[in-house]
Amino acid sequence: MTAAPKQLHLAAHFPDANNTTVWDDPRSGSQIEFSSFEHLARKAERGLFDFFLLAEGLRLREHNGLIHELDVAGRPESLTVLAALAAVTDRLGLAATVSATFNEPCELARRLATLDHLSSGRAAWNVTTSSDALTGENFRRGGYLDPADRYTRAAEFVATARELWDSWTPDGTPRPFAHHGRHFSIEGEFTVPRSPQGHPVVIQTGDSPEGREFAASAADIVFTRHGTPEAGRAFCADVKGRLAKYGREPDDLKIMPGVAVVLGDNDAEARERAAGIRLQQVSPQNAIVALERVWGRDLSSYDPDGPLPVSDPEPASAPSRGRVRHGDSRAVAARWRELSREKGLSIRQTVIEATGRPAFVGSPRAVAAEMAEFVATGAADGFVLVPHLIPGGLDDFVDQVVPLLQERGVFRSAYTGSTLRSHLGIAEPVWKG
Amino acid sequence: MSHLRPLHLAAEIGGPPRYDPAHYTGLARLAERGALDFVTLGDSFARPGPDALAVLSRVAPDTRRIGLVPTVTTTHTEPFHVSSAVATLDWVSGGRAGWCVDVSTTAAEARLFGRRPAAPAAELWREAGEAADVGARLWDSWEDDAEIRDAATGRFLDRDKLHHTDFEGTAFGVRGPAVVPRPPQGRPVTVIDGTADAARETAARHADVVLVRATTPERTAEIRDDVHRRAAAHGRAPGTLRVLAALTVDLGDAESAPEPGLESGPPLAGHGTYYRGGPVDLADLITQWHRTGAVDGFHLTPITPGRDLERIVNGTVALLQHRSLFRTFHPGGTLREHLGLARPANRYARQGARV
Numbered sequence A: 001m002t003a004a005p006k007q008l009h010l011a012a013h014f015p016d017a018n019n020t021t022v023w024d025d026p027r028s029g030s031q032i033e034f035s036s037f038e039h040l041a042r043k044a045e046r047g048l049f050d051f052f053l054l055a056e057g058l059r060l061r062e063h064n065g066l067i068h069e070l071d072v073a074g075r076p077e078s079l080t081v082l083a084a085l086a087a088v089t090d091r092l093g094l095a096a097t098v099s100a101t102f103n104e105p106c107e108l109a110r111r112l113a114t115l116d117h118l119s120s121g122r123a124a125w126n127v128t129t130s131s132d133a134l135t136g137e138n139f140r141r142g143g144y145l146d147p148a149d150r151y152t153r154a155a156e157f158v159a160t161a162r163e164l165w166d167s168w169t170p171d172g173t174p175r176p177f178a179h180h181g182r183h184f185s186i187e188g189e190f191t192v193p194r195s196p197q198g199h200p201v202v203i204q205t206g207d208s209p210e211g212r213e214f215a216a217s218a219a220d221i222v223f224t225r226h227g228t229p230e231a232g233r234a235f236c237a238d239v240k241g242r243l244a245k246y247g248r249e250p251d252d253l254k255i256m257p258g259v260a261v262v263l264g265d266n267d268a269e270a271r272e273r274a275a276g277i278r279l280q281q282v283s284p285q286n287a288i289v290a291l292e293r294v295w296g297r298d299l300s301s302y303d304p305d306g307p308l309p310v311s312d313p314e315p316a317s318a319p320s321r322g323r324v325r326h327g328d329s330r331a332v333a334a335r336w337r338e339l340s341r342e343k344g345l346s347i348r349q350t351v352i353e354a355t356g357r358p359a360f361v362g363s364p365r366a367v368a369a370e371m372a373e374f375v376a377t378g379a380a381d382g383f384v385l386v387p388h389l390i391p392g393g394l395d396d397f398v399d400q401v402v403p404l405l406q407e408r409g410v411f412r413s414a415y416t417g418s419t420l421r422s423h424l425g426i427a428e429p430v431w432k433g
Numbered sequence B: 001m002s003h004l005r006p007l008h009l010a011a012e013i014g015g016p017p018r019y020d021p022a023h024y025t026g027l028a029r030l031a032e033r034g035a036l037d038f039v040t041l042g043d044s045f046a047r048p049g050p051d052a053l054a055v056l057s058r059v060a061p062d063t064r065r066i067g068l069v070p071t072v073t074t075t076h077t078e079p080f081h082v083s084s085a086v087a088t089l090d091w092v093s094g095g096r097a098g099w100c101v102d103v104s105t106t107a108a109e110a111r112l113f114g115r116r117p118a119a120p121a122a123e124l125w126r127e128a129g130e131a132a133d134v135g136a137r138l139w140d141s142w143e144d145d146a147e148i149r150d151a152a153t154g155r156f157l158d159r160d161k162l163h164h165t166d167f168e169g170t171a172f173g174v175r176g177p178a179v180v181p182r183p184p185q186g187r188p189v190t191v192i193d194g195t196a197d198a199a200r201e202t203a204a205r206h207a208d209v210v211l212v213r214a215t216t217p218e219r220t221a222e223i224r225d226d227v228h229r230r231a232a233a234h235g236r237a238p239g240t241l242r243v244l245a246a247l248t249v250d251l252g253d254a255e256s257a258p259e260p261g262l263e264s265g266p267p268l269a270g271h272g273t274y275y276r277g278g279p280v281d282l283a284d285l286i287t288q289w290h291r292t293g294a295v296d297g298f299h300l301t302p303i304t305p306g307r308d309l310e311r312i313v314n315g316t317v318a319l320l321q322h323r324s325l326f327r328t329f330h331p332g333g334t335l336r337e338h339l340g341l342a343r344p345a346n347r348y349a350r351q352g353a354r355v
């Protein structure tokens, strides 16, 4: 008797406001109109996906003090869009990325619990820890939260939200609560009863050791960039290895890298298509901007099809309090130059190579096989698909790959439950009254 | 009676807290069937109930024409988030959003946030005015044609049509621009209850719709004239404001002898003007008040939404329609169109800059 193959989880990312979306493709639609969200979400639900994820950015990107013009920018507010999507979907999980830095527990816990009620148990919160000073300029708290404080605030935020979600008894009686901690000192009566999932599902992104520890202690899902088999296995082993000390099992936390999928009739056609998409995503101007973000100075006189600068980035240029954090920009520059020398790449080709997102490229059959293998070998529990087109970017995957995953027995052929927790196979949290 | 301005009607759909969306969708559809301008949903951190803006966003795809106006408080919330959420409600509803500005005055609400103590109403309404002001600026911070998708130059946006708000208020600052592009109505409709002294100035300065709780048409007209005077002092044309009389209505006892007529010494509940009687008498009252020219319309808060809203729509509104005092359908698509309010020009757009 053979064991059932490991089941994989699928989520859809709405590819807004970044250089993923290929906006000059004639099939590219609005990233703002509700009909775009509705199309992508309905398609994901037809594909029996676990959830639909919206990213967040609380300040328009700027470059050299000017608003960045080259990529898709502008998006509606996530929780509001997801509440509307609850009306046009029945089973799909609805996940909002919301900063733990620029919100307060009482208000956000209430909005999330409301979404869980309005969707009959499909809400999730992707907890990010934005800390940059530019974003802070839009908020009361202002300025900048030191990196050392970002995850202590996020962890206390999630813990406080859980206290609020537990403050009504399961039979619907509100009880006073009080939380007095380092970041929050609050008390009173929460205004929303315990929601259908008990607690909305918690997702974590962010890769630092603090971020991984936070994920192990508090998250149900990790959304990660480690989407190659080697990196994925190492990441899963590391994060899942941290669970035991919190009394958790490896299966209690689902690790899902964000990936692109490019399909073709055969593998060669898919590869050619993928290369074309990368060229669209990294335009000549965008390549120079990417370079300037690392080098920290004006490089507009450089030819995108020519070689990289030989000089190092300005030492003072690491914009650590700004929006873009490359870590050590000299190390990044050295790595890019090495890559360019090794493969004989131009500026634009180097940026394409160095900033690519993990991708499954091939025929539908090859992609299904590769995804199944990926999960079977412990490199991930599933994937967050990041299409490059709105609103039709998931159509081919759902129509062509999902049936093959089902055929292989690694993906559901019907929703068995109605809540996001039931899709993920994770339990409702025990009420801690 | 051709001098009469069109009658506007709105209804509150809150009541005892409910968390199932079907309840709210049903009420909003009922109001929509009555061709009401908008429904409101009250909100506060001080008592049980779901987040009103999320509820009305959930209602949006299940309705087509009715305006959706949640209460969104300004005291403990972030103006940047609030403006984004209201703009998003406008996007998901295709231009039917408004927000009813309110403040949180209690110590209990302050303790839920733990950031600052409770403050006097006057101070909080000044801050609410700043929140309304920066909200409008953020809605304008993208000119309507900022998104250009110009493949020839590789530019998605025209940065000259995006504007930092650089707002510095007494309690917060917002650099901007918004992340949400300018919403379909340009600016969603701002509603403020201007009855209380503390709120009047903010209402006159920032509201498109001012609610007034008073027991007689005369008193309502006085408050309205005061609002108009103050609005004019801020450079606004009074004709761009709609003043609605706010009534709490109890139509539960329609069979027995009604007690219509606030004019003849109405029963006053703690929450202002209170009407108890039948739907026909309510229609008469609305007709009389409107005929005096005291108000542009009414905002009705049913004591029991399910029961009373039905009687309002099928009784009161049907009668007003029969008398040709109220429209039978929504001729336009947006809330501003229902209210007869123009889509505001963008304050940042340079006159004649584009040809």
Ligand SMILES: Cc1cc2nc3c(=O)[nH]c(=O)nc-3n(C[C@H](O)[C@H](O)[C@H](O)COP(=O)(O)O)c2cc1C
Pocket (backbone or CB within 6 Å): A054, A055, A056, A057, A097, A099, A127, A128, A129, A130, A131, A205, A206, A207, A208, A209, A210, A211, A212, A223, A224, A225, A258
């Ligand atoms: C896959 C992925 C997606 C992310 N999405 C967002 C986002 O939508 N909004 C945001 O503000 N930050 C986002 N982040 C940033 C993280 O929340 C975090 O702030 C950042 O990774 C720095 O944390 P770290 O030092 O632990 O890596 C994302 C990060 C990752 C890895």
